[in-house]
Amino acid sequence: MKDKDDYLYSPASRTSRVLSRLRRLPTRLRQLMLRRRILSLILFVVLCCTIVANSGVRLLPRMPWASSKFVIILAVNQGGGVMEWKGPTEWAVERTSIANKRAYADRHGYDLAIQDMSIKKRYAHEWRESWEKVDVIRQTMKQYPKAEWFWWLDLHTYIMEPSISLEKQVFNRLENNTYRNLEDYNPLKLPVEIPFVDNTHPINLIVPQDCGGFNLGSFLIRRSEWTDFLLDIWWDPVFYEQRHMQWEHKEQDALEHMYSNQAWLRSGTAFIPQRLINAFPEGACSEWRGDKRIFYNQDERDFVVNMAGCEWGRDCFGEMEHFRKISASLQKKSWWWPFK
Amino acid sequence: MHFSIPSRSADQTTLPGSPSFKAKSRASSHHAVYPLYIFTQLRSVIRDALTSAQNVTAPEKKRQSARRTLSMWAIAVFAAVTVFLTIMYVLFANIATSDSAGPRVVLVLGLDNGKYKEDYLAKIIENRREYADAHKYGLYVRNMSDFKGSVHDAAKLGWYKLPLMRSAMQDNPGSTYFWYLDQNAIIMNPNLNIESHITDVKRLNSLVLRDVPVVPPDSTIRTYRHVPADRMKFIISQDHEGFQTGSFILKNGEYAWYVLDAWFDKLYQEYKFQKAEKSSLEHLAQWHPTVLSKMAIIPQRIFNAYPNGVGDSLYQDGDFVASLAGCDTPERSCVREFERLWDNRGRVVN
Numbered sequence: 228m229k230d231k232d233d234y235l236y237s238p239a240s241r242t243s244r245v246l247s248r249l250r251r252l253p254t255r256l257r258q259l260m261l262r263r264r265i266l267s268l269i270l271f272v273v274l275c276c277t278i279v280a281n282s283g284v285r286l287l288p289r290m291p292w293a294s295s296k297f298v299i300i301l302a303v304n305q306g307g308g309v310m311e312w313k314g315p316t317e318w319a320v321e322r323t324s325i326a327n328k329r330a331y332a333d334r335h336g337y338d339l340a341i342q343d344m345s346i347k348k349r350y351a352h353e354w355r356e357s358w359e360k361v362d363v364i365r366q367t368m369k370q371y372p373k374a375e376w377f378w379w380l381d382l383h384t385y386i387m388e389p390s391i392s393l394e395k396q397v398f399n400r401l402e403n404n405t406y407r408n409l410e411d412y413n414p415l416k417l418p419v420e421i422p423f424v425d426n427t428h429p430i431n432l433i434v435p436q437d438c439g440g441f442n443l444g445s446f447l448i449r450r451s452e453w454t455d456f457l458l459d460i461w462w463d464p465v466f467y468e469q470r471h472m473q474w475e476h477k478e479q480d481a482l483e484h485m486y487s488n489q490a491w492l493r494s495g496t497a498f499i500p501q502r503l504i505n506a507f508p509e510g511a512c513s514e515w516r517g518d519k520r521i522f523y524n525q526d527e528r529d530f531v532v533n534m535a536g537c538e539w540g541r542d543c544f545g546e547m548e549h550f551r552k553i554s555a556s557l558q559k560k561s562w563w564w565p566f567k
Numbered sequence: 568m569h570f571s572i573p574s575r576s577a578d579q580t581t582l583p584g585s586p587s588f589k590a591k592s593r594a595s596s597h598h599a600v601y602p603l604y605i606f607t608q609l610r611s612v613i614r615d616a617l618t619s620a621q622n623v624t625a626p627e628k629k630r631q632s633a634r635r636t637l638s639m640w641a642i643a644v645f646a647a648v649t650v651f652l653t654i655m656y657v658l659f660a661n662i663a664t665s666d667s668a669g670p671r672v673v674l675v676l677g678l679d680n681g682k683y684k685e686d687y688l689a690k691i692i693e694n695r696r697e698y699a700d701a702h703k704y705g706l707y708v709r710n711m712s713d714f715k716g717s718v719h720d721a722a723k724l725g726w727y728k729l730p731l732m733r734s735a736m737q738d739n740p741g742s743t744y745f746w747y748l749d750q751n752a753i754i755m756n757p758n759l760n761i762e763s764h765i766t767d768v769k770r771l772n773s774l775v776l777r778d779v780p781v782v783p784p785d786s787t788i789r790t791y792r793h794v795p796a797d798r799m800k801f802i803i804s805q806d807h808e809g810f811q812t813g814s815f816i817l818k819n820g821e822y823a824w825y826v827l828d829a830w831f832d833k834l835y836q837e838y839k840f841q842k843a844e845k846s847s848l849e850h851l852a853q854w855h856p857t858v859l860s861k862m863a864i865i866p867q868r869i870f871n872a873y874p875n876g877v878g879d880s881l882y883q884d885g886d887f888v889a890s891l892a893g894c895d896t897p898e899r900s901c902v903r904e905f906e907r908l909w910d911n912r913g914r915v916v917n
Binding site for chain 2: 423452453456459460465466484488489490491492
């Protein structure tokens with residue numbers, strides 16, 4: 228009888244032969260897996276790892292009650308629109324920056340403290356004007372009592388390599404990554420030696436130096452008694468009265484002054500090469516073009532870019548978009564990535 | 568379907584029938600007997616292991632004795648290493664810890680050898696040395712001119728004591744308390760011991776003046792009321808004008824280095840305060856709570872009495888120290904006042 232089923236299943240036609248092989252396929256697969264159990268288990272684990280790694284999902288869940296040892300302090304709303312108008316590009320820059328830091332903090336389990344830096348003064352030389360950084364750090368230390376290290380980031384920064392954790396970038400080899408004196412790199416020509424400095428003191432402040440001195444756009448500060456002293460003495464009315472006309476960068480200059488004069492501060496401060504946490508784009512420090520210590524190097528996959536000074540004469544939005552695109556293209560993974 | 572242990576030959580069973588029937592039967596036979604197969608294998612392995620103890624053959628015996636010797640050697644080596652390490656630790660740990668000792672209290676003295684004669688200064692040093700030797704304290708004597716290079720406001724002598732104290736602390740890292748006493752002062756009662764007279768926690772707690780204005784008579788900032796005395800690291804007194812920096816005690820550590828360095832800052836010296844380092848300290852205490860919170864202000868007569876003072880600051884017999892502060896003005900003469908007190912001073916009673 229030549230009805231449809233018989234035609235399909237009779238061994239004579241090529242279609243039926245292909246179909247029968249196809250129907251046997253799942254069974255044969257199952258038999259093969261049972262026969263080569265270990266190999267199939269290994270392949271299954273590798274497949275899972277590839278899928279998980281490529282999707283960026285965390286492998287182990289983060290416990291909701293654990294608070295992190297690291298807190299990222301992101302300074303947003305600089306000026307608060309009081310002195311200058313905040314247009315759509317300023318808002319876009321802020322959105323990009325916040326999203327970037329939030330993704331990074333979620334990925335590594337750090338806390339993110341977004342702090343508002345709007346101007347609260349009405350007159351010039353009002354109390355502690357422009358030293359708000361110090362007050363914000365103190366306030367954040369109170370908000371996160373269990374954290375040990377606080378990473379201050381200005382708004383115009385972008386984390387280019389979000390897969391690198393702070394431990395890996397800085398802290399695992401802290402003694403190797405930082406230098407404690409100004410012998411090798413002293414762009415400001417501060418005094419190299421002052422009496423009574425203790426080089427075995429634990430490190431409580433990690434600051435990068437750029438072409439013009441200390442750069443407080445991206446730095447690390449640790450919770451300790453030493454830090455309490457620093458945050459208290461950083462602003463002093465006698466210092467302010469004598470020097471505020473000369474100190475353009477406010478708390479940065481105050482810190483440089485105290486570093487030159489007070490040995491206890493020098494003992495607890497360490498410097499970090501700028502490109503580790505505070506690389507500059509080509510527009511900043513433009514007189515030092517080509518200096519390998521300052522500028523962002525895409526081939527070496529530098530960690531963070533700080534578009535310092537972009538609000539004076541450069542295009543913050545354009546630079547932020549530029550670096551965002553570079554970072555996205557660098558993070559794209561090929562299928563053989565887990566096996567590299 | 569059969570229920571015996573399936574062997575390899577079962578896979579190559581040439582049962583006639585359609586392919587689907589063959590696949591189904593093979594699969595289900597595997598499903599049914601596979602757990603059973605594992606169980607029987609395990610059971611046989613365990614049985615073999617248990618019976619091996621009884622059926623010990625000759626090569627088995629040799630292997631066992633070899634194993635026993637090996638284990639004995641391993642235990643012996645381990646024991647030897649443990650004993651050796653314990654001995655090393657006991658011997659050398661003591662040497663490591665005895666290194667950081669030093670006198671518990673160090674007296675710090677800075678001499679102004681430009682203005683005063685050698686014999687006058689020698690008497691002052693003798694006074695300090697007698698006291699330090701009696702109580703086994705350290706004595707750190709330097710010329711104030713040693714620190715001329717680091718002082719920015721070189722005219723005011725008061726600034727020199729700060730790098731002097733810093734230097735004393737650096738050179739005596741094992742000591743806890745550092746007592747700076749001005750050159751123009753004399754220890755009248757050397758039988759008093761610094762710890763029991765001032766720095767012991769209970770004693771200090773009874774001496775500390777709480778809720779007094781930092782700058783008499785009526786500054787807004789007053790000393791803390793509830794800070795416990797064991798947290799105090801800077802002991803100083805006030806006279807009727809303000810802080811009396813001719814005699815103060817600092818406890819060695821992070822806080823002392825911070826206060827001394829901040830107090831000595833270049834910008835404070837250049838500000839030309841009215842009373843040099845005294846006003847600078849008053850400024851620090853009022854503007855920076857991290858400084859004030861560990862300061863203890865104690866009555867002046869405890870370690871800085873004035874022989875020509877009024878009221879609470881007047882020196883009386885039996886007081887610890889008589890201070891000749893302000894004697895280098897034209898109306899007074901440090902040497903004459905000193906001689907009078909020198910003859911009347913108390914001596915160490917053994």
